[in-house]
Amino acid sequence: MKIRVLGSGAGGGFPQWNCNCHNCHRLRHGEMKGKARTQSSIAVSTDNKNWLLFNTSPDIRAQLEAFPAIQPKEGIRDTGIKAILLIDSQIDHTTGMLMLRESRNPLEVYCTDMVQQDLTTGFPLFTMLESYCTVNYHQIPLRGQSFTIPEIEDLRFYAHALQSKAPPYSPHRDFPHDGDNIGVVIEQISTGKKVYYAPGLGEVDRRVMETMLQVDCLLVDGTFWTDDEMCTQGISHKRAREIGHLPQSGEGGMIEMLNKVPNARKFLIHINNTNPILDEESEERKILEQNGIEVSYDGLEIDL
Ligand code: MLT
Ligand code: MN
Ligand code: ZN
Numbered sequence: 001m002k003i004r005v006l007g008s009g010a011g012g013g014f015p016q017w018n019c020n021c022h023n024c025h026r027l028r029h030g031e032m033k034g035k036a037r038t039q040s041s042i043a044v045s046t047d048n049k050n051w052l053l054f055n056t057s058p059d060i061r062a063q064l065e066a067f068p069a070i071q072p073k074e075g076i077r078d079t080g081i082k083a084i085l086l087i088d089s090q091i092d093h094t095t096g097m098l099m100l101r102e103s104r105n106p107l108e109v110y111c112t113d114m115v116q117q118d119l120t121t122g123f124p125l126f127t128m129l130e131s132y133c134t135v136n137y138h139q140i141p142l143r144g145q146s147f148t149i150p151e152i153e154d155l156r157f158y159a160h161a162l163q164s165k166a167p168p169y170s171p172h173r174d175f176p177h178d179g180d181n182i183g184v185v186i187e188q189i190s191t192g193k194k195v196y197y198a199p200g201l202g203e204v205d206r207r208v209m210e211t212m213l214q215v216d217c218l219l220v221d222g223t224f225w226t227d228d229e230m231c232t233q234g235i236s237h238k239r240a241r242e243i244g245h246l247p248q249s250g251e252g253g254m255i256e257m258l259n260k261v262p263n264a265r266k267f268l269i270h271i272n273n274t275n276p277i278l279d280e281e282s283e284e285r286k287i288l289e290q291n292g293i294e295v296s297y298d299g300l301e302i303d304l
Contacts, residue, residue, distance in 0.1 A: 001046045001155065001188045003195060003219070004070075005300040006053075006063035009037030010223050010272040011092035013059060021233050023278050033280045035297050038063055039092040040199050040270045042219065043070060043081075044186055046154040050082045054184070054197060056096030066299060077104045082151040085140070086111040088181040088200055089118035090167045097125050101132035110138045110149065112159075112179030114166065122169040142179055146187075158185040160211070163203040164244030181244065185211060193304045195219065199270035202244040204257040212261045217304055219296065220258075222268025222275070225249050225284055229274050248277070249284070255291050267296040 007013070014037040015024035026032035038059035043051045051070050057063065064070055072078035084107055086094060100107060107129065111119075116137055119125045126135045141147060146156045164181035166173050172180075183198035194215040201208065201221035212218060223245035230236040240247045248254040248268070258266050268288070271277065276284040277295055288295065 001044060001186070001193065001195070001304050002048060003217075003302040003304070004043045004067060005269065005296045005298060005302075006041040006043055006067065007038035007057045007059055008269050008271060008296045008298050008300070009039050010270045011039060011090065012273055013037055013039045014271070014273040014278060016273045019235075019273055021235065021274050023275070024273050026279075032278075034278045037271065037278075037298055041093070041096070042197065042269075043067070044155065044195075045069075045080075045152075046188060049080060050151050050153065051080045052149060052152045052155070053081055053084045055086060055093035055199075056084055056100065057092060058095040058099075060096035060099050063298070077102075079103070083108040083110060083149045085109075085149075085157070085184065086115050087184060087197070088164070088167070089115040089123065089170065090200070091123070091169075094119065094123065094125060097129065097135075101129060103133040106134040106136045108136050108138065108149075110140050110147075112140050112142060112161075112182060114172070114177050114179035117172075118166065118170045122167070122171050140179075140182065142182070154189050156187045156189050158187070159183070160207055162198060162201055162208070163205060164200050165202070183208060183211065185215060188304070193217075195302075195304060196264075200244055201246055201254075202241060203246060204254075209257070209260065212257075212264065215264055217265045217267070217302060218258070218261065219267045219269045221245055221254065222248065222271040222277070222295065224272055225275050225277060229272070233274055235274065248288070255287070255293065258293055259291060265302075266293045267300075267302075268293060269296045271295065
């Protein structure tokens with residue numbers, strides 16, 4: 001299978017439009033070795049022709065323009081996007097659906113019932129799109145059952161609920177439910193190769209660890225380096241764990257968790273603009289390298 005990282009940044013992207021933090025400032029002024037990043041999404045295919053999008057970023061237009069394999073091939077209107085899978089209802093993961101409203105066919109959207117609720121209430125994208133291309137909603141099962149997606153050949157999916165949070169706008173932000181956020185295993189049926197995708201991971205519980213031990217490649221939450229990163233930079237009072245993101249450093253952090261997984265290729269994804277790992281010459285980046293952890297970037301393609 002082929003995985004294309006369309007966007008490797010967290011909400012806001014990098015640099016963020018109104019941000020003057022150490023990273024955003026230095027990147028804008030050419031004072032740092034690092035890459036700009038659009039907001040969080042990947043595309044997956046086994047035939048290089050029919051693609052499943054994981055999440056639809058507000059930056060989707062530029063992401064598709066940078067990726068010829070997914071562009072129109074035949075007829076007056078065409079796309080390689082055959083379906084969309086949403087891992088939560090966050091603005092950075094869903095807003096791109098509005099940019100796909102010109103679609104000739106209904107958008108085939110796979111998500112949990114909790115995400116469907118958010119996208120018909122707090123952020124009624126599905127309702128709005130009824131006046132455009134319309135949405136066919138397919139509910140993702142959460143209890144370990146696998147599912148397949150028409151036209152996405154040779155792939156099978158398993159989803160499980162994660163300890164995280166519904167978005168700030170969600171009517172149930174303060175009442176977490178199974179399915180507000182999910183992690184997904186993507187398995188190629190013919191080869192048995194597996195990838196685990198979890199860009200919003202608040203806690204590596206027993207089930208997440210068991211899953212990580214079974215796969216060949218991990219694409220997991222790379223949002224923050226420290227729990228208080230946004231506080232110390234004077235950006236927000238919110239701590240990483242509070243908003244559903246496990247920081248990389250420190251006790252019980254993502255590095256420690258990933259070190260328990262000996263065999264998989266490991267990538268961080270959904271990286272916030274405040275994270276020091278964005279500086280390719282930073283100490284923090286060296287620590288990741290020493291631990292065998294890679295930092296994904298826009299345009300990265302992983303062949304598995
Ligand atoms: C998050 O994952 O917490 C988001 O990136 C927040 C946002 O979209 O503003
Ligand atoms: Mn996000
Ligand atoms: Zn910034």
